[in-house]
Amino acid sequence: MAEIRVKTSKRIEALNITELVEKTMRGMEGNLLHVYTQHTTCGLTINEDADPDVMRDILDALERMVPAKYPYRHSEGNSDAHIKATLTGSSVTIPCIQGRPAFGTWQGIFLMEFDGPRERKVIVTLI
């Protein structure tokens, strides 16, 4: 098990952490990679690692479904971030073959920042 810290630079951003996760898990052994975020206003997802427009479309769609500006109850002004975090989820798991995650051709892991910029902690576990 190892901890990664990443810095996001915008309020809403899809940060590609694939290489960082792969580097972190070197030397660790197991058949299942688990990546976890300890926060409630960001999420993790697996999606396309090629054309960055895909992640922009995903963030824009989430914004249309869950607008930042709305008369939410929670007084901190970041309810949209909590809602989007629940829609994307706090963890991803990927099977590992010979110590490497069995990603499909286009897959990468993204930290979905919904209330940045912040430093975020990600825990990488191999089972």
Next chain:
Amino acid sequence: MAEIRVKTSKRIEALNITELVEKTMRGMEGNLLHVYTQHTTCGLTINEDADPDVMRDILDALERMVPAKYPYRHSEGNSDAHIKATLTGSSVTIPCIQGRPAFGTWQGIFLMEFDGPRERKVIVTLI
């Protein structure tokens, strides 16, 4: 592995099961906590365990995206609950350090009831 039973009290409700899960896993060993619901009209999510308004905002947002009243095909009148269950997911996984889930400061586990009140079964596994 252990089974928990919880009772929900409303049709739609976010039930904080963090303490119950932590109590249930005492004495079990492993590096990854897996929490699973055996139902198709409720879900599990990790989100803020401090201000209850956050979970109210999440439930309200899901209701705006997936209204209870709509001409759905499924005749049991709970299609919105099935859809919301797929959006939140049937399980959560959290890494464990020294037998305790490595929650972030604000994180807790919630059973997302979308078609209650009912008794719900939750399976807790440590891997």
Next chain:
Amino acid sequence: MAEIRVKTSKRIEALNITELVEKTMRGMEGNLLHVYTQHTTCGLTINEDADPDVMRDILDALERMVPAKYPYRHSEGNSDAHIKATLTGSSVTIPCIQGRPAFGTWQGIFLMEFDGPRERKVIVTLI
């Protein structure tokens, strides 16, 4: 660990892969079943295995939230599929008791095709 290949027959479809997964995991040992899709335009979910109208309602609701036709940035014309994949997720995990997944009465595993028809790869792992 084993790989399954399935063929979908429509652009958007919920393919019940429960039996196929159960058949594939026979002889494998472990306490947690992990099912993973290596693609970025389909997802996996656990939901009702009885009335097929439930899955139709889920697909229809996803289409209302994320319409196929919209001025997305990504030029391949399948941004809605990527967005829906992130909303449903790339994997499901189910606890296993005596070598069998501990499904609830109504639960089944569905490959959520959002950009078919295609052949899709699914990786089944027991931990």
